Amino acid sequence: MNPTASTPPPALSVECTECAASITLERQPLCGEIVRCRECRAELEVTSVSPLRVELAPEVEEDWGE
Amino acid sequence: MRIALLHSRIRVEERLLLDELASLGIDHELIDVRELVFDIHDASRWTSLDAVIDRCIGQTQALAAVRVFERFGVRSVNPASVIEACGDKLTTSLLMARHEIPTPRTCIALDEASALAAVERIGYPAVLKPTTGSWGRLLARVNDRDAAEAVIEHKSTLGSVQHSVFYVQEYVPKPDRDLRVFVVGEEAICGIVRHSAHWITNTARGGVASVLEITPEIRDLCARAARAVAGSGGALLAIDLLEAPGRGLLVSEINHTMEFRNSIAPTGVNIPRRMIEWVVATSPASAARGPAPSTGAPSAPSTLTPVPASPRSRASLIEELKLGHWAAFDAHSRTEVA
Numbered sequence: 001m002n003p004t005a006s007t008p009p010p011a012l013s014v015e016c017t018e019c020a021a022s023i024t025l026e027r028q029p030l031c032g033e034i035v036r037c038r039e040c041r042a043e044l045e046v047t048s049v050s051p052l053r054v055e056l057a058p059e060v061e062e063d064w065g066e
Numbered sequence: 067m068r069i070a071l072l073h074s075r076i077r078v079e080e081r082l083l084l085d086e087l088a089s090l091g092i093d094h095e096l097i098d099v100r101e102l103v104f105d106i107h108d109a110s111r112w113t114s115l116d117a118v119i120d121r122c123i124g125q126t127q128a129l130a131a132v133r134v135f136e137r138f139g140v141r142s143v144n145p146a147s148v149i150e151a152c153g154d155k156l157t158t159s160l161l162m163a164r165h166e167i168p169t170p171r172t173c174i175a176l177d178e179a180s181a182l183a184a185v186e187r188i189g190y191p192a193v194l195k196p197t198t199g200s201w202g203r204l205l206a207r208v209n210d211r212d213a214a215e216a217v218i219e220h221k222s223t224l225g226s227v228q229h230s231v232f233y234v235q236e237y238v239p240k241p242d243r244d245l246r247v248f249v250v251g252e253e254a255i256c257g258i259v260r261h262s263a264h265w266i267t268n269t270a271r272g273g274v275a276s277v278l279e280i281t282p283e284i285r286d287l288c289a290r291a292a293r294a295v296a297g298s299g300g301a302l303l304a305i306d307l308l309e310a311p312g313r314g315l316l317v318s319e320i321n322h323t324m325e326f327r328n329s330i331a332p333t334g335v336n337i338p339r340r341m342i343e344w345v346v347a348t349s350p351a352s353a354a355r356g357p358a359p360s361t362g363a364p365s366a367p368s369t370l371t372p373v374p375a376s377p378r379s380r381a382s383l384i385e386e387l388k389l390g391h392w393a394a395f396d397a398h399s400r401t402e403v404a
């Protein structure tokens with residue numbers, strides 16, 4: 001399934017993996033981008049742009065800092 | 067001029083930096099550190115880059131990737147030396163002490179028995195901190211010997227390597243707020259005051275921010291701290307200051323991949339724009355860059371020749387933004403940090 005010029009732009013809505021609420025993004029996301037579910041406040045990472053997929057973002061790891 | 071943004075997850079900060087790269091018309095690419103494969107014998111994939119901006123969340127990954135880029139002759143912002151200096155509280159404290167920059171009194175011990183001696187030397191209350199990590203986690207304040215013994219025993223039974231380094235600091239009885247200053251190069255561009263009823267103030271833990279006036283004292287202290295960790299020319303840093311009663315300001319922490327999303331509105335300063343402008347102004351244009359220096363340090367800009375390929379070249383940006391003083395950036399002076 002190659003996207004072509006006639007393919008509509010990818011959907012900007014995706015279901016929250018934590019609470020199943022529908023998350024609508026304001027702009028085209030990037031792979032790796034963090035989005036937040038308004039319903040359950042979960043931080044989700046965009047793992048695929050087309051089709052749009054999200055996964056729960058990993059918890060803080062030990063060497064993470066600012 | 068071509069700049070790469072090295073990232074793991076793309077948070078609001080990374081998105082804002084990308085938006086600024088785009089709006090300044092700077093050729094750029096995203097590099098996901100999780101997908102990165104380096105052939106250390108072949109730098110050709112990367113030599114078109116004038117700079118890599120490190121925005122990785124994981125410091126171990128960031129440091130490894132940045133070391134490779136620097137060995138390949140690609141400038142990293144921040145450089146590995148700055149990540150090392152800021153990412154480890156012990157190193158930061160040592161640099162502050164060596165440069166006689168006011169900082170909380172700190173002792174280091176490497177064993178449980180000596181850790182208790184270190185706490186006693188500092189006096190009570192004392193704060194035990196891990197030497198890496200941030201966001202105000204894992205800090206323990208001990209008010210007496212019993213508490214100190216309990217914390218030390220707990221830390222050593224956790225078993226991780228970094229917990230065998232006991233970093234003990236005086237507890238500074240500051241007001242219910244602390245100060246964070248954003249530094250671009252050596253210049254304190256803006257700052258915020260974070261209010262919190264809890265002694266660990268941190269926006270990541272929900273502190274409320276308002277604008278901080280950059281006084282001459284703050285400006286001078288931050289420039290000195292930036293030079294201490296990054297050498298002449300400075301870096302992109304967020305410097306946390308404590309107001310110690312009767313002693314003035316102390317440098318408590320320096321962050322090398324600063325979070326700034328909640329600081330743009332209160333300060334009215336476009337922090338990501340200032341960061342990108344500085345990177346552009348202080349990076350050598352690709353045409354001017356020679357072979358990779360053997361030290362791994364990026365070469366200082368040697369020319370202001372405009373790069374015709376980009377709509378706005380480094381030279382025109384420098385001219386336009388009156389950033390001439392940044393063009394004197396001396397990347398080699400940071401040997402002091404190593």
Ligand SMILES: [Zn+2]
Pocket residue numbers: 016017018019020021037038039040041042
């Ligand atoms: Zn949800």
